[in-house]
Amino acid sequence: MKKFEDALEDLSDNDDAELMEEDFSGDLANIEALNYDDLDSVSMLQKSRPYSDIMWKVEDALKKGSNMSNQGMVSEDDPEYQLIVGCCNTLDDIDNESVIICNFICDKYRLKFPDLESLVHHPIDYARVVKKIGNEVDLTIVDLEGLLPSNIIMDISITASTTSGKPLPEDVLQKTIEACDRALTLDESKKKVLDFLESRMGYIAPNLSAIVGTAVAAKLMGAAGGLKKLADMPACNVQHLGAEKKALAGFSTATSQFHVGYLAQTEVFQTTPPALKMRACRFLAARSTLAARVDARVDSIRGDPSGSLGRTYQEDIHKKIEKWQEPLPAKQPKPLPVPNSKPKKKRGGRRLRKKKERYAITDMQKLANRRQFGIPEESSLGDGLGEGYGMLGQAGK
Numbered sequence: 001m002k003k004f005e006d007a008l009e010d011l012s013d014n015d016d017a018e019l020m021e022e023d024f025s026g027d028l029a030n031i032e033a034l035n036y037d038d039l040d041s042v043s044m045l046q047k048s049r050p051y052s053d054i055m056w057k058v059e060d061a062l063k064k065g066s067n068m069s070n071q072g073m074v075s076e077d078d079p080e081y082q083l084i085v086g087c088c089n090t091l092d093d094i095d096n097e098s099v100i101i102c103n104f105i106c107d108k109y110r111l112k113f114p115d116l117e118s119l120v121h122h123p124i125d126y127a128r129v130v131k132k133i134g135n136e137v138d139l140t141i142v143d144l145e146g147l148l149p150s151n152i153i154m155d156i157s158i159t160a161s162t163t164s165g166k167p168l169p170e171d172v173l174q175k176t177i178e179a180c181d182r183a184l185t186l187d188e189s190k191k192k193v194l195d196f197l198e199s200r201m202g203y204i205a206p207n208l209s210a211i212v213g214t215a216v217a218a219k220l221m222g223a224a225g226g227l228k229k230l231a232d233m234p235a236c237n238v239q240h241l242g243a244e245k246k247a248l249a250g251f252s253t254a255t256s257q258f259h260v261g262y263l264a265q266t267e268v269f270q271t272t273p274p275a276l277k278m279r280a281c282r283f284l285a286a287r288s289t290l291a292a293r294v295d296a297r298v299d300s301i302r303g304d305p306s307g308s309l310g311r312t313y314q315e316d317i318h319k320k321i322e323k324w325q326e327p328l329p330a331k332q333p334k335p336l337p338v339p340n341s342k343p344k345k346k347r348g349g350r351r352l353r354k355k356k357e358r359y360a361i362t363d364m365q366k367l368a369n370r371r372q373f374g375i376p377e378e379s380s381l382g383d384g385l386g387e388g389y390g391m392l393g394q395a396g397k
Helices: 002-033 049-064 079-109 123-133 150-161 170-199 206-212 214-224 227-232 235-239 274-295 308-325 350-359 363-369
Strands: none
Touching: 049 079, 049 170, 079 123, 079 170, 079 214, 123 170, 170 214, 206 214, 206 274, 206 308, 214 227, 227 274, 235 274, 274 308
16 A cells, blocks of 8 residues: 555655646747837737727826725725736836836947947937837938937047947847837826826825825835835835936046935925935925825725825924934033032942042052162163152161
8 A cells, every 4th residue: 555655655646746847848939929129029018908908098098087086994895996916017027028128129239339428328329219210320411309318428529439330230220219209108198197196195005195196106106116115115115216326427426326215206306405405305205105005005994095294294294304404502611610509429339449449549659659768769861860769669668
């Protein structure tokens, strides 16, 4: 019986191994089937049914407006609330798809301008610049104003004059321009989703909207991937949501704001003095995180659909910043001692006795301070010069 059970176990192990080999070979077949030279094989989000349904519902909702009230508890069974959750997931998909398409564009356009991706870091800006330049060799006739800062445009022009790239073939250029169009279309779709979320922020996150505003609240929630994920984030990560890598091109960093994302667009941050901006941003991120955690609660005990807690937090932020700007208190003059006052009586005890013993004069110091009549003392330099030793070193002493 024991041998029969062992044989069955061996057979089951072999079956599992065969299934794993089949799955692995199937995955390899799918990977090999992908054609990285074909844009449709790499980018499939815009042709998917869930994405199309979400975008159609968003456009329809933006046209009709919202019938939801800011009062009352949030119901997860509400169809529009389900659409809001779907929009948060779609934002994640759009960001991932934008990165994939940008990598596709970089791989194709690297033959023409290999240094461009090190100068333009944002994927959408990179797609706009690639579409604008195309196969043009002389970039002095390409107008990039409005797309990038002037210092970056100057760097691109200088780098393009010394680049080792070659013009792209016509079919490769056509695929690259098509990928740029898809990236820009995804960016427009993301803006529509953010506009929809912004119009519903008073219903989704009333407390967060009261602190940072509906526009910034929608961007924070979109960058985090939803209200639940935003509530689970620590405040230090919320502070960096939306932060972009800046290309300073050798210019000074004194006026540049690093480690600040979408919170830099709030009224509180912009009206704060420059010396206190980072301190205010950290405090704003902490209060925004607490407000998001309150908004994420859908029960009537811990949730606050009226937004009163967010308004209270906003008042606290303003008071705190005003407190930081107050001048330091003036130094108070020290009062004179009371005339004819008796010395204070020191309290005795073990601690005071220990202190006296620690600083008491030693026996060696006592002998050095004494001098015997009629006998000259020894000194450090001799003949009475230098420091005298008193009765130290004398016989019998």
